Amino acid sequence: MIIKVYVHGYFRKNVGDDLFLKVLTKRYPAITFYANIQPQFSDVFSDLTNLVIHDQNDFQDFKMKAVSFLTHGAMIDSLIKYDAIIELGGSIFMQNGVKSRVSRLHAAFANKKIPYFIIGSNFGPYFDDDYLTNHDRLFAKTDGVVFRDSYSGQLFKSNHKVLVEPDVIFNLGKRDHLKSNHGISTIAFSLVDFWKLSERDKKWLNRSEYIIQLSNVISNYVDQGYECKLLSFCEFEGDLKLNHDIVSGLSEYSRQHVQIIEYSSSSEIIHEMQTADYLVSSRFHSMILGWLIGIPQLIVSYSRKTMNVVADIFPQQKTCNLEEFLENKICLQDFNRLPERQLDEAIAESSKQFQYFDAFLREYKVEHHN
Helix, strand or coil: CCCEEEEEECCCCEHHHHHHHHHHHHHCCCCEEEEEECHHHCHHHCCCCCEEEEEHHHHHHHHHHHHHHHCCCCHHHHHCCCCEEEEECCCCECCCCCCCCCCHHHHHHHCCCCCEEEEEECECCCCCHHHHHHHHHHHHHCCCEEECCHHHHHHCCCCCCEEECCCHHHHHCCCCCCCCCCCCCEEEEECCCHHHCCHHHHHHCCHHHHHHHHHHHHHHHHHCCCEEEEECCEHHHCHHHHHHHHHHCCCHHHHCCEEEECCCCHHHHHHHHHCCCEEEECCHHHHHHHHHHCCCEEEECCCHHHHHHHHHHCCCCCEECHHHHHCCCCCHHHCECCCHHHHHHHHHHHHHHHHHHHHHHHCCCCCCCC
16 A cells, blocks of 8 residues: 655755655655655755655645635545645744734644644744643644654643654764864854844844854954854755855955855765864754764754753753854863763654654554664
8 A cells, every 4th residue: 555645844945854854754665755845945855766746836725725624624635635644844833923823724734534743843932821722722633743842842741642752853863973084173153044043132233243243253263273164054044145144254364264065965964064073053953963973062052942952962062142152252172062872862762753653654554764
């Protein structure tokens, strides 16, 4: 029997979310997965032979029809002939503005006859209890929710459909730390653009000042004799433009020692991280990949989701806020690695992100690859 599973997620050439989809498809090679992805973002999945990609633009029509399910009975079942739906992603449940209701698409997915699983997410930020209550009801209607942090799980601790396990990307397993091979120490940076910063940071900083100060940080490391790599984890969210803006603010001398790494494949990004000596991570999944590689790392946190996972996995991780980072007061000697024992535990437990889906597949006697 051919099993067809629809996967809904944020697939816009973002390293973290793209790796989610790669982990999923490679874990279940006997299943055919379907996803709606715009053509300009789909090339990174060309090696996934069990993934069928539909044009994301066609999904807009689907969403409108899915919403109508709320008043038109079995509309979902007539629209999508799948055996299951997987919602795959990280920051899926963020309250935007004053609306406290569940999104219509999530409600449509839950109010149907097709099994619906939510894998790999965190919850929040949210601003009122109604938002929490409404999502508690949503999760109870699903066939299983597995969050990636204890904070999110505790919000729904009485909901028997909700569990917590380490991030999906830990399923990639360990990666060797190769270090730079040209005799000069290298620092890799995964930085986020201004709009992603906390409201607190935006109050004392504007984007122009942010760029100037980041350029100063990079120049300082170059002056100390380091090569620098600026990694673009998601061009759509401004990483690449940010990196070019930083370089444009450097002296001619500093530019000769700074390389911008565009995201063309996740394996290339991972390789660039493996061949660095130190890593500065603002991007959430840069942090996870840094742990898997075993590279000395500093976390520059811009969101609670990062610190929640640090608290779960490695509370001793060297972290700082943006202001501290821009002050250039962090010593490379303070960067640290996730200890082997804790890393092994996170890798082993992360496979349980799929436990609800695995239970569903046992009815079909489908095997998976660890």
